[in-house]
Amino acid sequence: MTAALVLIAVFTLATAAVALSLRNLIHSALLLIASWFGIAAFYLWAGAEFVAFAQVLVYVGAVSMVVLFAVLLTRRSRADTVIAPDSVARAISAVITGIAVFGVLGAAILNTSFARLSPAGVPPLPSGTGVSPVISAPTATVRDIGMQLMSTHAAALLIIGILLTVALLGAVVLAAQDGPESKQESP
Amino acid sequence: MSVSDLSALNAQRATPGARVREVHDSFHGDLLEVSMGPHHPSTHGVFRMIVTLDGETIVKLKPVFGYLHRNHEKLGETVTYLGSMPYTDRLDYLSSMTNNWAYALAVEKLAGQAVPERAEYVRVILAELTRLLNHTCLAGFLMQDCGCSGTPLMYAFREREYILDLFESLSGSRMMCNYQRFGGCRVDPSADWLAGAQKLTDRYGTFLDEFETLLTGNEIIMARTQGVGKLSPELAISAGVTGPMLRATGVNYDLRKVDAYGVYPRFDFRVPLGDHGDVYDRYMIRVLEMRESIKILQQALAGLPAGPIMDPKAKLRSFRPKAGEAYGRIEGPKGEIGFYLLSDGSPNPYRYRIRPPSFINLTVLEDMCLGHTVADAVIILGSVDIVLGEVDR
């Protein structure tokens, strides 16, 4: 169990780290997608099946497309996707900041005792036997999610709806607006 | 179109690239220059188009010729008049019979030779069979370009084989018939052969019905071809476009009617005309022309007179036409195929020139393709009906 978690974590972190340090944007994007997969695996590990698949569907299936298109659309003409190196000073300071934040967070986590939370919270994981195992996700079946979404969070749902619509309009308007020079011609 | 319009059109022509946006524009992305051909599944041979794309839209298209330039005209000057006949088979290799005829016609004009009536009838029969063959294959290839997985092409070739069987049993070769001679035809079709031709004519309509059921009403094909590659009649005339492509723009010009060569005036047939000049019209005009060809065939087979097939005065060896020049043309399946011959009295022509219909029809290729997508360019090219042997000679 924990071994699997560590494996997943290492995979996710490694791909993310390499993704953010590569100079080839396409490789970065693809590696980041791999790391999103890792996150989905983590969700599965934790028993959140629906979220895991949603993560894959949305991130790997859709966000990745948006990112890839963005990369392909914003390349300097005729150049490779390789981008210029970033300033070293900035990178170093960023890394220092990051490590500092991680230090603080890590210390906080390690110093907190979660023991009193854990025993009560851990739902029993049913054991599967492989083929046709009767796996019921730990707590949140899709039905549960649906019930809650439609009752407690109906307002949030509407807000999300509005948000999505606005995002759609905004993004389309932003991306599709005619550039300054493209008005002069109509082939 | 008025004169000034035409001049404007040509002036626009005179500055190539005027229509091409050279400004780099980020919204439209980079222009991508793609070479389609010479090895490309849909260029019908070794034709090449250098296409400049904006996304998938064509902003510039330059045809490149010559990948099958076999020096036909030069060779024609070094071999005898008769020796050129088998070479004409290899011009438009889908319709050797009409090439033969056009060449024979030009030589007959040059040498002032008469053709017996039976031979004229046989020529008409073979020319119309060739038209059937060519148009059927073209429809098959066009559909292949539209992305059919071979089925229409297979059906087209199935019928082609029947016609080729006829050609083979008459002339001895499936494609390279080398059948017409100056002053007649090489062999006289037997009664069996004529019966076979009659049978084929009778059932060709059924095949066309099936073919049309498969294709003509097909929504995808209509969507792909209607409104694509429009050509205006004015431009078509100015660009020397001939054949079904010209008639698809609505211009009533069929050499079988205009020149009334051979015995065509004796037959009752109509000339289908299109109104839009797009790919669909070009396809449909050919289908309708095939139906008219069947009518001509029926009449010709019924009225075939007895008599010699060759002018008895015609000479095979040491054929030397009088000095002079002649331009003879007929309505080939692809358009006006003409031969311009210049004789200096020797056994070889001094100048041997072919007017290749599909080459000249390609003049308007860029005009038809601009603003359309790559996929359209492919079917537009397909609808022009080119055969590289004739384009590059």
Place this chain on the structure above:
Amino acid sequence: MLGTGLLQGLGVTAKNFVGSFHDPARLTTIEYPEVKTKLPEAYRNFPFLVTENATDPMGTLRCVACQICEKECPPQCIYIEKSKDKKPDATGKPQLFPAVFAIDTSVCMSCQICVEVCPFEAIKMDQVYEIATTDRFSALLLNREQLAKSNAYYHEIHPTEAAEVDARLAAERKAAEEKAAAAAAAKAAAAAAKASPVAKPPLTA
């Protein structure tokens, strides 16, 4: 409209699919290596030289090396060398014969012009097509021996045409013989009439 055209199209293909199991017109394949197309009599592919007698092919070639075909062949793929001496042909008339007669089948376009121009019915069109080879030069440049085929073979592949040719040749021969006989008779008569005291040996023709 609205997809009906597509459905009709599906109908056509379905008809052909089903038809391929029972209707020979919808399964037109000739399974080539086992079944071979029946070639029409007129079919032509590459020329061959006719010999009168299969047992002595080189001795009875009809070709008299007049080189007309060589001159007329549009791609110039015939190569002939005349013999130095003469051999009697079928009619017994002494004729030249080709010492070398080669056709480059890698160039020949089977146009039949050599056949048409040959005044001696000596070269005819063959019907072979299974001649794919791995070696261009030894297999595709055909010499006299490879080109010679018997008149019987000619009859076999082009029966009608061969019969006509034979009839014509026979008629010609007969005419020639008659003429020769007549000439001989005339000559004999003349010789007899002109019986001169000095008997010169006649010049060889």
Place this chain on the structure above:
Amino acid sequence: MTLSGPLTFLLQLPLASAAGAADAFLERLPLVARDWVTSWLPEPWRWLVNSLLSIAVILSVFGLLFAYVTLAERKILGRIQNRPGPNRTPIPFTKLRFFGLAQPFADGVKSLTKEDVVPRGADHLLHFLAPVVLLAFSILTFAVIPYGRHLVPVELNAGVLYFFAAGAATELAVFMAGWASRNKYSLLAAMRALAQLISYELPLLLAWVPVVLVAGSLSTTEIVAAQAGWQFNVIPHWHVFTPWGAAGFAIFMIAALAESNRSPFDLPEAESELIAGHLTEYSGFKYALFFMAEYFGMIALSGMAITLFLGGWHAPSPYVEFIPSYVWFMGKLSALLLGFIWIRATFPRLRMDQLTRFAWKFLVPLALINLGNAAFWSLSFHWSGPFQILRWLISVLVVVGPFVLLGRKLSAGVAPRVYRYAV
């Protein structure tokens, strides 16, 4: 590890067959066989070997199916085109031709031994990864399809979602292939493929939401279970036999055609325009992998269509229930694949703009409307008598009305023409 395990299994066999259709011997045969094999193993290994066996069986069955679908495609295409198709390849080491059944394996051997060329300028890593990723994901989609009454590799609460999530990654692989090749045609094809895949992913997703809505579950087994039963013993309760189900099925299949790059949506590989599309620079076995993945995708999507709309492994009538469920599944699968091939043999290809227009302006709205239709259907489940007829009427109208309207709009300006003649 004693012999008792296997023996008990053997003893159980006759009992199992006596217990009715659901437990018929044939029905249980695959499971029994597998358990028999693993019963020889010590307990700790059983799960692993069990799983591996199942995976191996899935892979080999679908691998074989892939091989024979390619052959069937070539033969059926041939038959449609009046020719017999491949029939001469002998079984290796013999001279037996056997209808050319060995043909796919000859192709396989050929591809395995064919040189693998990677263009110099290409992105070697991505060029290598693309087919692997594509195939891996298309294999992954096999995990949730119920192949038979007891045969579902893994039962997930959100099984359908899993299926489409795994399928979503194919777009990436196509992109990788096209981009990595550094070939103009490939890149054009990759962009086309992306646009096409994302355009049709949406109707594909929307088309099965109604099924979820009516069946009330995202689990594939439960969706199949929801389609059990028959009307008058001849009309099965499959979703496809309802107005919304038929519409959903049609939308689903059209989108599936597009998702698996099949004609008439095979634009990324449009031979007449883009050579071999994103595969232009692939040779040897990598190309074969693409090929395999494409067919796997097609098979999986058909399998999912069966699960969602065609009653899964259910027999069409109780009279034929004695035929094991997995045979029914395979039968339905074959029928769908035959349909794929038939369509490929008949239709020309759409153009890119028509393709996207068709997705966004026709399929997506129709699918959304169909969602409402299913909602209505599900809310009106208790209508009976004349209301039942009304229910059908409304539902059919909700399908046909928008279809005609949108179809009209879509095909505006495209119509057969009448031609004039000059005499």
Place this chain on the structure above:
Amino acid sequence: MSLDPLPLCLLFSSALFCLGLIGALARSNTILVLLGIELMLNAANLNFIAFWRYGPVTSPATGVMFVIFSIAVAAAEAAVGLALIIAVYRHQKNIRLQEANRLKG
């Protein structure tokens, strides 16, 4: 491992968060910055799930709920953010962060 799963999860999530942070700060390419932010969001989601899984039971699906909403928001953010980048790029042919400042005005 001697560690309990929960702290492990949290460590994982904070590491991912910091990686995203480093990426967002260190890189000058706007797309990468955006991706860094995206990673940080994901890290937050990890926390939701971890606490939902090992935390006190509140209602059965709250953590999951949050993640779903978060995914939706992140998707909207990505769409708009990248559209913005494209819009900026269109104006100045560059997507380096420093130069983007010129956009105001």
Place this chain on the structure above:
Amino acid sequence: MESPEQIRDRLLARFPGAEISVVTNPGIAAQHSLLLGAAHARAIAEFLRDDPTLKLDQCSNVTGIDWPEKEIVETKNISTPDPANPAAPPKVVEQKTKRLQPGFLEVVYHLYSITHRHGPVIFRLRTGNRTDQATVPSLTPVWRSCEFQEREVFDLFGVTFVGHPDLRRILMWDEFKDHPMRRDYVEPDDYEWEPTPHGAVLEKAKAHYPTPPAPAAVAPVKGAVA
């Protein structure tokens, strides 16, 4: 349709001072043609296209012809439609005038009218010589159909069309230097082996293989094909 003479007269009336003459075709086809001077060619072409009675809206065929320089030993009426070779008086056979007729390139246009369905009207343009003055005005602006055909004549004959929008080689590759349809074109010496050499090829064969092998060698020769 009007005869070439009528057209010439009308043209002369319309374009006074233009060089227009009728070239008679001695052959049986009797397709006579007009010879136009370069100066007015473009204007005349436009007139032919637009004149309501002629309306020659289609230029069907454009051909080049090479007339190399040739030595004319006696002034006999050479039976080519060559007007530069006036019908010589038949008496002066004795003189044996050796005259160098300068070479030139000729472009022939065949015009038809689609509107009136008549034709052909043929006219010719001539270049000054075959080297530095090988130019004629381009008629592509008048008829689009000339575009590719003129390019072809340029490629194969080396006639430069002044005013052509895109005068490049069309059939041969761009690096190619010669004009192969000219009668004095020398083919590249790529002769290697030919089993049945004739004519010009024979010369090359002799040059490449000066010692002919025995005739027996006609029998199979093994080619070293890898």
Place this chain on the structure above:
Amino acid sequence: MDAHPYAFLALFAAVAVAFPLALLAVAQLWFRFFQPPKPSVDKGAVYECGIAATGDSWIQFKAHYYLYAILFLIFDVEVLFLLPFAVTFTTLPVGALVAMLVFILLLAEGLVWAWHRGHLEWK
């Protein structure tokens, strides 16, 4: 062994990745033992209809592709919310139905807007 419920999936994924790799490895073995690689300049060149390739193919693309991606992303998320709704549909109160209806209509409005603006056209 007490397997994690998703262990089978993990195993399946592992095999799915291993399968193509194994096949490629077999191919590699063949080349290793029998068929030496034959690289050459032309073979490594990018195919372009037989012409020597010119210009880079990694070019910048039209922004139009992006619009599709955005539309797809937004609707993908919508489907995500539709699913829990659909599963629970039969047991939902009317209020929830209305909420969902509004949600769908909001997004459909986005589609209609994009349609109206012509962003659904492939250019």
Place this chain on the structure above:
Amino acid sequence: MFKRDSEDCPLSQEVTPPPPAVTEAERDELRRQGILLTSLQELYTWGNSHSVWPLNFGLACCAIEMIAASMAKFDIARFGSEVFRPSPRQADLLIVSGTVTKKMAPQVIRLWNQMPEPKYCIAMGACAISGGPFKQGYNVLKGIDRFIPVDIYIPGCPPRPEALLHGLVQLQKKIQGFKLTGPDAPRHLRDDQPCNCPVPEFGEHDLEPPANPEVWTAPPAIVRKD
């Protein structure tokens, strides 16, 4: 004799095993290789010979007959070869079907070079073999085997579709004769054989070089003595 049975058409010597009698050396070889290798060899040749995918590549008139061979009446699919691949990367067989002009030759050679091994070449028709009827043309390559190695020559103008099928059968036989190891192994299985055919350049008058000496050596000429 000219007319020969399809069975005994000799294959080129480097590939055809000598008559059935197994030589001692071969027996040794067999013993050494063991049964595994021989069955591997059989499998390899079986797979390769029955899955010959041609490149979708047509040049001229012969291409039409090539297409006809893939159509219903002749159906090349029966041999498993109907998979005409548009990209050379997936093709095994280059059917040079038609006239190779000098302008086209570099492209053909480049395509050949871009095909992965094992690859085969069929020269279909007179033109591909030797330039055929157009041999004397200035722009026609006198046989594609000047630049790339040809496995099978199919004469004819055009060869009947059956002739192409016959050629394909010959090719299959040739492939079935392949040895995996040893000096008899085909080109692509040996590391001492180059596989790149240099692409000629467009010169000012001709291709440069006009032939590739590594692939092609002309046999000695026969010159008529007159």
